[in-house]
Amino acid sequence: MVARIKAVPLVVSQAALAVTWLLLMAASTAASAAPFTLFESGQVRPLALSPSGRFLYAVNTPDNRLEVFQLKSSGLVPLVSIPVGLEPVAVAARSDEEVWVVNHLSDSVSIVRLDDRNTHGAVVRTLLVGDEPRDIVFAGPGRSRAFITAAHRGQNVPFDPRLTTPGIGRADVWVFDANRTGASLGGDPLSILTLFGDTPRALAVTPDGSRVYAAVFHSGNRSSVIHESLVPNGGEAVGGVPGPNVNFQGLRGPEVSVLVKFDGTNWRDVLNRSWTDKVRFSLPDKDVFVIDATANPPAQLAGSSGFYSGVGTILFNMAVNPVSGKVYVSNTEARNDLRFEGPGTFAGSSLRGHLHESRISVLGSSGVAPRHLNKHINYAACCAALPNAENDKSLAQPLGMAVSSNGTTLYVAAFGSSKIGVYSTAALEADTFVPGTTNQIPLSGGGPTGLVLDEARGRMYVLTRFDNAISVVNTATKQEIAHLPMFNPEPPSVVAGRPFLYDARRSSSHGDSSCASCHIFGDFDSLAWDLGNPDAAVANNPNPIVPVLPEFGTDPTFGQDPGFHPLKGPLLTQSLRGMANHGPMHWRGDRTGGNDTPNAQPNSGALDEAAAFKKFNPSFMDLLGRSAQLTPAEMQQLSDFVLQITYPPNPVRNLDNSLTPQQQAGSDFFFDTTSFFHGPCGSCHQLDPTANPQEGAFAGFFGTNGSSSFDAEPLFPKVPHLRNMYQRVGMFGAGFPFGLQPADPFLGDQIRGFGFNSDGAIPTLFRFNSGFDRSPDNPAGIPNTPEGLAAKANMELYMLAFESNLAPIVGQQVTLTDASPAEALARLHLLMARAHVGECDLVAKGQLASRPVGFLYLRNGGFKPDHAALPPLSEAALRQLVSITRGALTYTCVPPGAGQRIGIDRNLNGVLDGDEP
Incomplete structure (x- = not known):
């Protein structure tokens, strides 16, 4: 028998409590922006139709809600807005009354129960899954199984992800029996399939529900x-x-x-x-996997029937033709095996205006057939002024898709073009389609991420992420006929700046390239590029340099020229996350304000992040192929937006923010033991979570204070931060000795062609740490002893769990009902403990006595309700209310400062949600 949470007696009577809380009323209104943390999570399946066709479900990603609409011939009618987890990115309807929502930042899936009119609803169960889940479909016998993609890591996984082990898959698909999700805290999956790829994104299911397709997100292109x-x-x-x-x-x-x-x-x-003789691994490039959804448990098909290779570099979404069974995969193909930005005058070639190609790859019995959507572009010519006819025909960064029920038409959301592309499936498969504006549907909101067809009404519904709204399209006339904004808590600077990251129409002459071609959803593409510019001059490096220990002299450059030579060689794409308060940009810090004003913390010279970011403006011409740079006002809007993007919490570190004994030993060595000319690792990779407190939510140094440092490499690098090391795991096999570590033997199949360091050439952090082994050139290095080997291994584990702007608890959830297991109470107490020390704000949202309610934890043990006239309640009192009303409350740790908005005052107008008219 599963232990249940026991009700706690209260001083007041249950009847009195019930009467009080039955008076609660809820409302949602649109108003001004609120304190907000920008994660810029990529939506995957943002819309779903109810099985009856009566309702539309939409994820409101920035507002952490599920929006429910009634479908009428006159348009969309908002019915109810239901709080779920943080950063919802996918939704699937199991019935008109049961909807599942994937919460990307909360590492959870919310099961929402609605009444038969869809006017009331709440989360009644929260499933805890792997890190950063992205998509969901129902398949298998009677569509009774839920399939969910997630990274092969996270604090909720019931296994060791073996982050330092070569040759294992890191793409997980969690499978739950939707009828019996299990009695344990986070649910009991039927199975967790681990596929041989990196983190997965999209799922698709065959019409009969027997097969599920799972696509690797950054699947790569066999480059290294x-x-x-x-x-x-x-x-x-x-x-x-x-x-x-x-x-x-x-x-x-x-x-x-x-x-x-x-x-x-x-x-x-x-x-x-x-x-070939220098590479000690192979890349099988398994991109899309085929799963038997009816097997017990579900499993990947055996042999070559179980995967497709060569589908694309970045795989976004999938759709299955309901008639032919062919699978369409929206993707981009990177051309990173070629080199250089700029006009290409001196070198004779350049990637300018032709970095990625936007494609739909068709999967069928004969294999993979990629289709370039912009084959009209003359890449030999660049760069015409905007607007131009070639640009108008282009479709960039294809995301969500839908196929008509007769299988003849494919609709594609072109995220980077703010259009819907309409294709004959026969012409697409035969590659006989002709790009043109007649088969495009412009959308007023911009940035379409997903779409669903309502064929009974001749409508299509599209979520436009630029403005967080839903467009209604007449599929017969190919026109947008309505546009309905959802409540948006994002600051105006976010909304205004976002298009400059993604909109290829305004970013490039050809209309197919944007910053987001490589910086996928503001992050990276897991590739290295050689974007040197032979037509550019050597530039001065004004950045501050980490000093060396006195016994090693007074020259921190050791005679090396720190200048910025334009032939910089291959460098990994860096994330746009977390750049605030971390100094100059690029691996060398060659985007810097240090040549304009003197250097000083927090925001002068090289340490002025806004000035540094604006130095990227020439890339619009030199790389994206625009005819002119952005105007100063436009670049300011882009800068204001990008510098707000924040790293998610570390998914390796313990939820209570503690370190394992090995991680702690690694941390101690990292900060306390000299291993190079500068001192300990931490002398360069500085950690100070409170540095520059005037930066508010962006305060702190997490591996760098913005300085550069000599490291005996050909390039003189800026010291990099260490917040995302776990994202680089997957390359194993080095053909070179490093420090005292010999070259690896051939290690067989791996999932990544790039690893660590600026160029991604070092497979593991252990090997990187070996670069600081003791030698005649580095007498202060790590000794070649068992203790030295253990220190390097422990530092590797610590670096994978390195501190970040937000504590690991942020986003984590638990749902309490009268049937919750006893372990749910322990998890709630964990959330309260971390909120008490300021690592998060804790909110509770849900439904009591059929009324929506919200609470904010006050850190004194009380929960403030969303009614100003009502006093705070203890945690025990809240549990009692859940029990006597047979309600449900979901507790969520939200970013510090966001609790008031997310918990009790959605629009921050000073009138609490329960008091709104």
Whole structure:
């Protein structure tokens, strides 16, 4: 028998409580923006129709809610807004009364129960799954099984993710019996499938529910990098770095690594030279997996029937043709095996205006057939002024899709073009379609992420993320006929700046490229690019440099030129998250304000992040292929937006913010033991969560204070932060010795071609740490002893759990009902404990006596209700209310400062939600 939470006697009577709370009324109104943390989570399946076709369900990602609409011939009628978890990105309706919502930041799935009119509802069960879940479908016998994608990590997983182990998959699909989710705290999955790829994103299901397709998000393109130590010095003439090896001034560039791509037999560079003997792993490039949803338990199909390769580099969404069974995969294909930004005058070639290609790949019995959506573009010519006819025809960054019931028409949400593309499936599959504006539907809101067809009414509903709204489209006339905004708590600066990151129409002459082509949803693409510019001059490096210990002299450069040579070699795409308060930008810090004003914390010279970010403006011309830079006002809007993007909590660190014994030992060594000329690792990688407190929510240093540092590498780097090391796991196998660590033997199949360091050439953090081994060149290094090996291994574990702006508890949830297991109370007490020390604000949202309610934890043990006239209630009193009203409350740790808005005053107008008229 499962233990249940017991009701606690109260001083007041149950009857009195019931009468009081039956008076609660709820309302939702649109008003001004609120304190808000910007995560910029990518929506996957933001809309769903009810099985009866009477209702539309939409995720309101920034407001952490499920919005419910009634469908009428006259349009959409809002019915109810239901709080769920943080950053909901996908929704699926099991019935008209039961809807499942995937909460990306909360690592959870909310099961929402509605009344038969869909005018009242609440979360009645919260399933706890792996890190950053993204999509959900129902499949299997009677569509009774829920399939959910998640990363192979997170505090809720019931297994060791083995983050330091080579050759394992890191793409998880959780499967639940929707009729019996289990009695344990987070639910009991039927199985957790681990697929041989990196983090998965999209799912799709066949019409009969027997097969589920799961797509890897950053699936890669079989590209990798050869470490600089394996590349002969002296340039192309001696078998080294492909030329040109000097810039237009004739100044020789540094010795750097070399990008390679596997052609099915060999790893080749841009000159078609083979580097196969230097690569100690293989990349099978398994992109889309096929799962037997009817098996017990569900399982990937065996052999080659169980996956598709070569689908694309970044896989966004999938749709299945209900007649032919063919699968359409929206994706982009990266051209990172080629090089350079700029006009290409000196080198004779450039990636300018042609970085990624937006595609739909068709999967069928004959294999994979990629279809370039913008085959009309003349990439040999660049860069015409805006607007132009070529740009008008382009569709960028395809996301959500829907296929007509007769299988003849595919609708594609072109996120980067603010349009819907309409394709004949026959023409798409045969590649005979002709790009043109006649088969496009412009959307006023911008940034469409997902769509659903309402064929009975001749309508299509599209979620437009730029303005957080829903467009209604007449599919016969191909026109938008209505546009309904949802409540949006985002500051105006976020709404105004977002299009400059994603909108390819205004970012590029061709209309197919934007910053988000590589910075996917403000993050990265898991690739390295060689975006040097041979037509550019060497620039001065004004950034502050970490000093060295006195016994190693007074020159922190050790005679190395820290200047910014434009031939910088391959560098990993960096995230746009968390750049505030972390100094100059790019791996070298070559986007810096330090040449304009003197350096000083918090915001002067090189340490002025806004000034640094504005130095990216030339990239609109040199890389994206725009005819002119953004105006100062436009660049200010983009900067204001991007500098608000925040890292999610670390998914490896314990929820109580403690470290395991090995992680703690690694932390101690990292900060206390000298291992290089500068002192301990922490002397460069500074950790100070309170640094520059005037920066508010963006205060703190998390691995860097913005300084540069000598590290015996060819490039003189800015010290990088360490908040996202866990995202780089998956490359194993080094063909070179590093420190005292010998080269690896061939390690077989791996899931990533890029790892750590600026160019991604170092597979693991353990090997990176070995770069600080004791040697004649580094007498202060880590000794080659059992203790030294343990220190490096422990530091690896610590770095994977490194501190971040937000504590691990942020986003975590628990739902209490009268049938909750006893362990739910322990989890609630954990949330309260972390809120008490300020790591989060704790809110409770739900339904009591059929009325929506909200509460904010006051850290003195009381929960403030969303009615100003009512006193705070104890945790025990809230449990009693849940019991006597047979209600449900979901407790969520939200970012510090957001509790008032999310818990009790949605629009921050001073009138609590329960008191709104």
